[in-house]
Amino acid sequence: MSTVRYFLKNIDKIVDYTIEHIALISVAMALALVIWITTGILIRNREKLAGNLLGVASIIMSIPSISIYGILVTVPGFGLSRKSAVLALVLYAMLPIVRNVYIALNEVDDGIIEAARGMGMPERQILWKVQLPLAFPVIFAGIRVAMVMMVGIATLSVYIGERNLGRLIQQGITRTHMDMVLTGGLLVAALAIIVDGVMALIQKKLISPGLHLSE
Amino acid sequence: MIELKNISKYYKGMERPAVSKLDLHIEKGEICVFVGPSGCGKTTTMKMINRIIEPSDGEIFIDGKNAMDLDPDKLRVDIGYVIQKIGLFPHFTVYENIAVVPRLKGWKEEKIKHRVTELLEVVGLDPQENMHKYPNQLSGGQKQRVGVARAMAVNPPVMLMDEPFGAVDPITRTQLQNEFLNLQKKIKKTICFVTHDIDEAIKMGDKIAIMCDGQLVQYDTPENILFNPANEFVEEFVGSDRALKVLNLLKIDSIVENKLPTIIVGTDSEEIKKLYEARKQFVVVLEKNGKLRGYIDVRKLVDKKNTEKWEQYIKNYQTQISEDATFKDAMVEMLQNDVKTIPVLDDDKKYIGIVNFDMIKSHVGEEYETNVEEE
Numbered sequence: 001m002s003t004v005r006y007f008l009k010n011i012d013k014i015v016d017y018t019i020e021h022i023a024l025i026s027v028a029m030a031l032a033l034v035i036w037i038t039t040g041i042l043i044r045n046r047e048k049l050a051g052n053l054l055g056v057a058s059i060i061m062s063i064p065s066i067s068i069y070g071i072l073v074t075v076p077g078f079g080l081s082r083k084s085a086v087l088a089l090v091l092y093a094m095l096p097i098v099r100n101v102y103i104a105l106n107e108v109d110d111g112i113i114e115a116a117r118g119m120g121m122p123e124r125q126i127l128w129k130v131q132l133p134l135a136f137p138v139i140f141a142g143i144r145v146a147m148v149m150m151v152g153i154a155t156l157s158v159y160i161g162e163r164n165l166g167r168l169i170q171q172g173i174t175r176t177h178m179d180m181v182l183t184g185g186l187l188v189a190a191l192a193i194i195v196d197g198v199m200a201l202i203q204k205k206l207i208s209p210g211l212h213l214s215e
Numbered sequence: 216m217i218e219l220k221n222i223s224k225y226y227k228g229m230e231r232p233a234v235s236k237l238d239l240h241i242e243k244g245e246i247c248v249f250v251g252p253s254g255c256g257k258t259t260t261m262k263m264i265n266r267i268i269e270p271s272d273g274e275i276f277i278d279g280k281n282a283m284d285l286d287p288d289k290l291r292v293d294i295g296y297v298i299q300k301i302g303l304f305p306h307f308t309v310y311e312n313i314a315v316v317p318r319l320k321g322w323k324e325e326k327i328k329h330r331v332t333e334l335l336e337v338v339g340l341d342p343q344e345n346m347h348k349y350p351n352q353l354s355g356g357q358k359q360r361v362g363v364a365r366a367m368a369v370n371p372p373v374m375l376m377d378e379p380f381g382a383v384d385p386i387t388r389t390q391l392q393n394e395f396l397n398l399q400k401k402i403k404k405t406i407c408f409v410t411h412d413i414d415e416a417i418k419m420g421d422k423i424a425i426m427c428d429g430q431l432v433q434y435d436t437p438e439n440i441l442f443n444p445a446n447e448f449v450e451e452f453v454g455s456d457r458a459l460k461v462l463n464l465l466k467i468d469s470i471v472e473n474k475l476p477t478i479i480v481g482t483d484s485e486e487i488k489k490l491y492e493a494r495k496q497f498v499v500v501l502e503k504n505g506k507l508r509g510y511i512d513v514r515k516l517v518d519k520k521n522t523e524k525w526e527q528y529i530k531n532y533q534t535q536i537s538e539d540a541t542f543k544d545a546m547v548e549m550l551q552n553d554v555k556t557i558p559v560l561d562d563d564k565k566y567i568g569i570v571n572f573d574m575i576k577s578h579v580g581e582e583y584e585t586n587v588e589e590e
Contacts, residue, residue: 115302118267118375119316119365120291133306208306210349 006179014168014187021164021191024082024157025150028089032146036094037139040101041127050102057095065092065153069160085157092153093146100142104135137207144199151192155184165191216243216405217264217373222273224259224429233259235429236273241422243372244403248420250410251452256429261375261409265294277373292319295366295374295404299381301358303350309335309361310346316368334364339394356387363395367402376408380415392418413453417441417464425449437464442582461579462542470578471538471559473568475499480508480529484522491517499558500529505565507535507558532558538567542575 007014043050060068065088072084108131116126132139155166168184171177219239225232234256241247249257262268264275266287275282282290303312310331317327335342338360350358359380366374380388380395396419399406410416416423417437424434425448433445441457441464444450454460476490477499490498490513500508509529516522533552536545538561548557549572556571 109300109302111298111300111302112304113302114267114300115296115298116304116315118265118291118294118296118298118302120288120293120319121315122288130304134304208349210304210306210308210351 003179003182007183010183014165014183017163017165017167018187018191020162021151021154021166021188024085024154024162024164025089025147027082028086028150028154029093029143029147031086032090032093032097033143035090036097037101039094040098040105040139041132043098043102044105054095054099054102057098060091061095065156066159068092069156073160080161082162084160085154085162088157089150089153092149096142096145096149097139100138101135104138105131107138108134133208134211137203137211140199140203140206144196144203147199148192148196151188151195155188216245216278217241217247217407218276219260219264220274220276222260222263222270222275224256224263224268225271232271232429234263234270237429237431239424239431239434241405241407243405245421246399246406246408246419247422247424248408248410248416249424249426250413250416251426251432253411254428255426257409257411257424257426258377259429260426261377261407264373264407265291265296265375267291292316292369293371293373295368295371297362297366297374297376297379299378301362301382303358303361303365305350308347308349309340309353312350312361313365313368315365320369322369330368331364334367335361337367337398338364340364355383356391359383359387359391367404372405374404374406376406378410379408381410395419414460414463417460425452427452438582458579459543461582462546462575465542465578465582466538467536467540467542467545467559467570467575468538470574471568471570472574475510475569477501477566478511479503480526484525487511487513487516487522487525499566499569500526501566507532507560507564507566535560536570537562542579545570545575546572 039053043053068088068091069084072078072088073080075084078084078087112130112134113126116130117123121130154162154164155169158164158166158170165184165188168180168187170184172180172182172184217240219237222234222237222239223232224234237256237260239247239260249261251257259268263270264277264282266282270283277290277294304315307315310328313331313334314327317330322330331346332342335345340357340360345353345357345361350361353361359382363379366376380391383391392415408416408419410419417440420437422434423437423440425432425440425445427448433440433449435443435445438461440449441453441461444453444457450457475497476493476495478486478490479501480503487498496512496514497510498513499510502508509531511525511529516525516528521528533554534548535558536548538559540559545557549555556569558569559567561567
């Protein structure tokens with residue numbers, strides 16, 4: 001009950017934090033999509049480069065988020081700013097997005113590509129009208145994973161000055177204010193679940209019905 | 216129509232060229248089948264025509280134009296392409312799949328819709344029912360029909376077909392082959408067809424190009440390939456049952472004869488007696504419009520004095536066959552129905568004549584004799 005009371009009493013602050021939380025991951029995701037999808041497309045026919053890049057992405061993924069924030073803060077031009085928070089999230093999104101774009105584009109049936117080429121489709125059109133739509137379900141799955149991950153990792157950016165839902169957890173722990181911790185924890189969890197659910201809905205809407213049928 | 220001049224394809228690290236100095240001329244409106252064991256270069260040769268594979272050397276002329284001078288994408292738009300994997304786009308409907316090349320050519324949507332409807336009818340699919348389906352909702356045979364329709368979308372004069380019927384079951388394959396041959400009679404495309412199946416080659420080809428190790432071993436009509444194989448390789452590739460394959464090649468319209476007397480229903484019974492006096496026995500009975508009704512045994516009728524109401528004693532033929540059936544089809548009918556004579560009908564189901572076992576036997580024998588003498 002006391003948690004509910006805390007929640008209601010601080011509703012304004014919590015709304016602000018939630019908006020900040022969503023704003024951060026939105027900016028990070030927008031950047032991540034542009035950068036990593038482009039990267040995935042560019043490396044699609046370069047097996048060796050792709051291997052190296054995905055290796056780097058796995059290393060980044062395995063670095064604990066708190067230490068990435070720590071490292072970024074020391075980088076000139078980043079420091080204790082939103083830039084660092086965004087960059088960290090973008091880096092974490094690298095593996096799921098680049099890997100899924102690369103794999104999905106390479107898994108498109110050769111026969112389909114050959115037919116497209118044989119019909120005189122220009123390479124650019126083959127990419128946009130054939131390969132990407134066919135790779136889309138797998139690419140989107142990667143984006144969804146990245147998105148949900150970002151909701152969680154964003155909470156830690158409070159250590160470098162972000163004011164989002166993570167702050168409730170961090171300050172609650174410092175002050176041993178359990179209602180505050182619980183509110184923060186539950187809200188972050190709820191946000192992750194909602195984000196995942198919304199992504200699932202979008203996925204259904206965007207994928208060609210012809211591809212649903214093959215599942 | 217399609218002219219390959221001294222075409223070669225080399226790959227790095229390979230001992231011999233995939234295709235070596237190949238010269239070939241495909242006449243307009245003909246089906247040329249490339250056939251040979253795997254690795255013989257047949258697919259490579261075909262794919263060089265639309266430059267999916269770039270030739271290392273040599274020239275290709277399509278309708279007099281040098282294909283090497285054209286932009287590959289522009290070249291391909293005017294060459295229909297059907298592959299074994301079919302390669303329909305699963306995220307496109309049947310309509311959108313067929314519309315790909317028309318859209319590349321900038322056709323108006325109304326014209327495309329008209330064309331798609333027409334093409335689906337041509338390949339035997341109900342347009343309304345199938346136009347908005349996705350490929351995964353179609354059977355293997357239906358997909359292949361859509362693949363063929365898609366290749367013909369802008370009515371290209373040339374079509375390349377890479378084992379187009381390889382991925383379907385034998386029954387569907389035979390059906391698709393027959394339908395395609397019927398279609399080809401009307402559309403008269405210049406077709407380059409690749410298969411590893413010599414029977415399919417003999418059935419589909421106006422000309423057959425037998426390849427081995429990147430070289431053209433023999434380029435000739437199916438008849439000549441069967442009767443005069445150029446060397447041991449061809450002889451072996453064609454198989455020891457060449458005589459049987461001939462049966463699959465020769466059409467019965469070449470031997471059908473109007474050997475038996477005919478009579479039209481409603482004819483006066485006096486005619487029956489005349490036939491009897493002329494020492495005839497079996498007489499074919501036709502409807503007034505020339506269609507087959509059955510046959511009568513004149514001797515029996517006269518013996519039993521049944522000539523007055525002779526129409527009551529007409530017997531049906533157990534089987535009949537169309538004039539474009541092969542010798543093999545005819546023999547299968549004969550064996551299965553235990554008969555020696557089969558009536559032959561034309562496309563409008565009108566009676567033309569009969570074939571019997573002896574006619575087939577003597578014809579095949581003659582063909583062999585003449586061809587052996589030529590050698």
